[in-house]
Amino acid sequence: MQPPSRRTFLALGLLALTALTACTGSHGGNDTTPGNRGPLPNPDEPVILRSIAATDTLLAGYDALLAGPGGAQAAVLQPLRAEVAQHRAALAYGLPAASIPPASPATSSAGPGGTPSAPPSGTASGTASGTASGTASGAPVGTPAALAALERQTAQARLADLAAARPPLARLLASVAASDVLHAVALGDTAPPVAPPPAATTPTEAPTAPPSDQPTASPSAGPSADPAAAAAVTALQGALGAEHAAVYGYGVVGARLPEDQQRTDARTAYAAHEARRDAWQRLIGSLGATPAAAAGGYQLPFAVTDAAGATKLAAHLETRLTTVYADLVAAVPGPQRGTAADALRDSALRAHRWGAADPAFPGIPEPLPTPTAATP
Structure with missing residues (x-):
């Protein structure tokens, strides 16, 4: 699968984030501290790397099912896996290459019948999460139902990091988590499709100042x-x-x-x-x-x-x-x-x-x- 286009990243608002953080030195850019000690750390990087690792676990689950006899349900699995690969590319965009774990083969490299073929030269055959068929809990992904449950778990893990992320990354995490749940539904998840809205959303305290890239108000x-x-x-x-x-x-x-x-x-x-x-x-x-x-x-x-x-x-x-x-x-x-x-x-x-x-x-x-x- 080809990586997302520049237009895709413009739609995601990630180019704007990269430009902003390059100016501040907070996204692995070339800016240095006054003492010329090197680039400042990206405060979002731990959250991004956790989300990439969870995404790699999902990719491994899809690969395990696609590698099964006849590439089980390839017509359903391949488009979903392609979207998960897009999620990974969006999350990794702008990070220094050295900090990004190697990716698994893209769906576009799959052989006849949907079975993944050998990865292109220079591409890792595994994922950052471990075994090719493992889940976050270590159990194998052997059925679409198990993969649907993993998609739901991954969505929850992304949402758990919302408060720790800066606004553009929080927006991306929420979007990708929603996509994870849609994938679970496509895989046959029988959980209620829509949870009821909260009975009340009164905060315990007034909103506090967000990070510096928060838009100003009228x-x-x-x-x-x-x-x-x-x-x-x-x-x-x-x-x-x-x-x-x-x-x-x-x-x-x-x-x-x-x-x-x-x-x-x-x-x-x-x-x-x-x-x-x-x-x-x-x-x-x-x-x-x-x-x-x-x-x-x-x-x-x-x-x-x-x-x-x-x-x-x-x-x-x-x-x-x-x-x-x-x-x-x-x-x-x-x-x-x-x-x-x-x-x-x-x-x-x-x-x-x-x-x-x-x-x-x-x-x-x-x-x-x-x-x-x-x-x-």
């Missing part, structure tokens, strides 16, 4: 004099506005669906978005700001006249929300990132259920049309 974000806290409130207001639009949109979706499972799914999604909206309202209020009110109406991105249009709108709403929540992960401080990442995952799973394509990086797509409040 003066109207809230009463806080702390620019970082105001920026977090601005991002939360944006998420609240997106949920207002989703609640409105699902009202349209439900009205165009017949009384069947799809309408039941629409009702469930409508309730989930109401709960998420209410949670953001409580959180914003607890931070001393006034939650943004819903608009009187919203301009839909396209006409919805039948069930097909309704399902397309539902997929569009959820896909747009993945972008909102990926951005929110990067905008809020550590204590709130987990909630934003959960919302990203939930919307990615609902988008999948409504028939949207599963991207390798949920929430970090090409620009999408944005539903806007209707003009009175």
Whole structure:
């Protein structure tokens, strides 16, 4: 498989991160301390290397199944493995080559029937995680169900590092974790596809200042004099506005669906978005700001006249929300990132259920049309 293109990394925002850290010397660049003692360490590197190691374990699991008799379920496994390889490349981008463990062979080097062939010259045949069929717990990956469980475990491990990562990396980790869960579903995971939103998201303390690459806020974000806290409130207001639009949109979706499972799914999604909206309202209020009110109406991105249009709108709403929540992960401080990442995952799973394509990086797509409040 060819490595991700420059356009892919632009979409991920990783080139901007690399440029920033090269200037500060914090991403393995050539800048030195005043005493000329060499490059400063990259504070994200331990998190990145942990995530790469977990990704290599996943790649080993895919390779073990593909190397089985006839390349078991190759048609399903190969595209998923290719996305995992993209995750690895994105995580490793910008790190010094010497610090990156060698990768396993890419899917594109697979031989007939999906069985991996000998790796290209200079490519390691193993992974950084150990044996070719091992999992994080040491148990072999012998079935798609075992690999699905490993995808879920890997997603949780990535989310556990959110608070330790700087904003751009946190955004990437949340996106890749959502992709891991989508992979688990594609592999037959029978766990509930969407966890219910939290009953409350009131923080135990106000947001604190994030790292120096956190965006600044507009003066109207809230009463806080702390620019970082105001920026977090601005991002939360944006998420609240997106949920207002989703609640409105699902009202349209439900009205165009017949009384069947799809309408039941629409009702469930409508309730989930109401709960998420209410949670953001409580959180914003607890931070001393006034939650943004819903608009009187919203301009839909396209006409919805039948069930097909309704399902397309539902997929569009959820896909747009993945972008909102990926951005929110990067905008809020550590204590709130987990909630934003959960919302990203939930919307990615609902988008999948409504028939949207599963991207390798949920929430970090090409620009999408944005539903806007209707003009009175």
